[in-house]
Amino acid sequence: MTTPVRWGILGAAKFAREHMGPAIHAASGAELAALATGSQEKAAAFQAFAPGLKVHADYDALLADPGIDAVYVPLPNHMHVEWTLKAIAAGKAVLCEKPIALKAEEIDAIIEARDKAGVLAAEAFMIVHHPQWQLVRDWIANGRIGELVHVRGAFSFDNSAETGNIRNRAETGGGALRDIGVYVLGSVRFATGQEPDEIGAKIRWDKGIDSFAAIEATFPGFTYSSYVSMRMGLYQEMSFHGTTGTIRVTAPFNAGVFGEARVELHAPGLVVESKRFPSANHYVLQVQNFGRSLREGVPYGCSLEFTRGTQVALDRIYDGAVSL
Incomplete structure (x- = not known):
C-alpha cells in the first residue's frame, strides 16, 4: 500500500x-x-x-x-x-x-x-483536474465542433463591500485578473493547447486594483474575448464556437458551487448533447493527482511551465492595457 x-x-x-x-x-x-x-x-x-x-x-x-x-x-x-x-x-x-x-x-x-x-x-489551478475540462479538450481535439473559430468567456462576482479583502488591496497583489483572469485565460490555453499571438485589455481601475477587465486576443486559428469583474453580479460561462457546433461550459470554474458542472455540445440541426458531472470535486481530484505524482511519478496535470504561460499573458495585458 x-x-x-x-x-x-x-x-x-x-x-x-x-x-x-x-x-x-x-x-x-x-x-x-x-x-x-x-x-x-x-x-x-x-x-x-x-x-x-x-x-x-x-x-x-x-x-x-x-x-x-x-x-x-x-x-x-x-x-x-x-x-x-x-x-x-x-x-x-x-x-x-x-x-x-x-x-x-x-x-x-x-x-x-x-x-x-x-x-x-x-x-x-484546480479546474484542469475536473473531468468537464478534459472532455472539452477532447471534443475540440476530436473535431466535434469542426474548426474552432471563437472562444468567449466570463467570470464575475461582487466584493465591493469587502474593503479589507486581499483581492481589493494593491499591496497584497489583488485585482480581478490575478484572482479570476487566470481562469478565463488558463482554461482556453488548456482546452486548445494554444498560446495567444496578440492579447490586450481595457481595464477599469479602483484604488490601485483592476476591478474589471475586458480581454481580446488572437490565437492561432481562432479569436478570443472575455471579461472578468469583481464589481458585477455572480456569473461564469465559457463557450467554444466552431464551424459546425459549439461547446458551452455552464459552471466552468466553481463547479458544484456556482452550479452543477455541465458541458453542452450544440451540433447541427439544433441537436444538443449534454454531459453532467454532479459529483466531481476538482479540489479532491487535484490533491489525489498531486499525490500520485509525488508517490508514483505520474506526470502532474498542471506544470509550472503551463502556469508560466498564463502569467506571461497576464503580464502582457498589464503592460499594454488601456484604462477605462
Missing part, C-alpha cells in the same frame, strides 16, 4: 478552511496532518473536520516538521513566491494557490529551485 501524503497548510485562510482543507482530508492517499497558525480559534475550525491535526505556531515550524511531505500555500498573493521557495528549500513538495507569482520571471525562479531540489511544485 502506498504511504499517504502527509499535508501541512501554511495559514488558516478561509479558502483553505472551506475548500482545500476538507479536500485534503477527503482525498484518497492524503492526510491533513498539520496547520500553521497563531490563532487557536482558527485552528479549531480545521480540527472540527480533522481532529488529529497538529498545530504549529508559525510557518517555519511547519516547514521544519519532518513528518510533513507536502505543503499547501493559501497565503495572500504577494507572499506566494516567498513561501513556495521556502517550502522547496525545506525539501517539501508544494502546491501553491493561484497566482503562484505576480510576474512570469518569478516563476522562472521557482522552476529553477524546483529542479535544483528535485521536488514537486505546482500552482493549485
Whole structure:
C-alpha cells in the first residue's frame, strides 16, 4: 500500500478552511496532518473536520516538521513566491494557490529551485483536474465542433463591500485578473493547447486594483474575448464556437458551487448533447493527482511551465492595457 501524503497548510485562510482543507482530508492517499497558525480559534475550525491535526505556531515550524511531505500555500498573493521557495528549500513538495507569482520571471525562479531540489511544485489551478475540462479538450481535439473559430468567456462576482479583502488591496497583489483572469485565460490555453499571438485589455481601475477587465486576443486559428469583474453580479460561462457546433461550459470554474458542472455540445440541426458531472470535486481530484505524482511519478496535470504561460499573458495585458 502506498504511504499517504502527509499535508501541512501554511495559514488558516478561509479558502483553505472551506475548500482545500476538507479536500485534503477527503482525498484518497492524503492526510491533513498539520496547520500553521497563531490563532487557536482558527485552528479549531480545521480540527472540527480533522481532529488529529497538529498545530504549529508559525510557518517555519511547519516547514521544519519532518513528518510533513507536502505543503499547501493559501497565503495572500504577494507572499506566494516567498513561501513556495521556502517550502522547496525545506525539501517539501508544494502546491501553491493561484497566482503562484505576480510576474512570469518569478516563476522562472521557482522552476529553477524546483529542479535544483528535485521536488514537486505546482500552482493549485484546480479546474484542469475536473473531468468537464478534459472532455472539452477532447471534443475540440476530436473535431466535434469542426474548426474552432471563437472562444468567449466570463467570470464575475461582487466584493465591493469587502474593503479589507486581499483581492481589493494593491499591496497584497489583488485585482480581478490575478484572482479570476487566470481562469478565463488558463482554461482556453488548456482546452486548445494554444498560446495567444496578440492579447490586450481595457481595464477599469479602483484604488490601485483592476476591478474589471475586458480581454481580446488572437490565437492561432481562432479569436478570443472575455471579461472578468469583481464589481458585477455572480456569473461564469465559457463557450467554444466552431464551424459546425459549439461547446458551452455552464459552471466552468466553481463547479458544484456556482452550479452543477455541465458541458453542452450544440451540433447541427439544433441537436444538443449534454454531459453532467454532479459529483466531481476538482479540489479532491487535484490533491489525489498531486499525490500520485509525488508517490508514483505520474506526470502532474498542471506544470509550472503551463502556469508560466498564463502569467506571461497576464503580464502582457498589464503592460499594454488601456484604462477605462
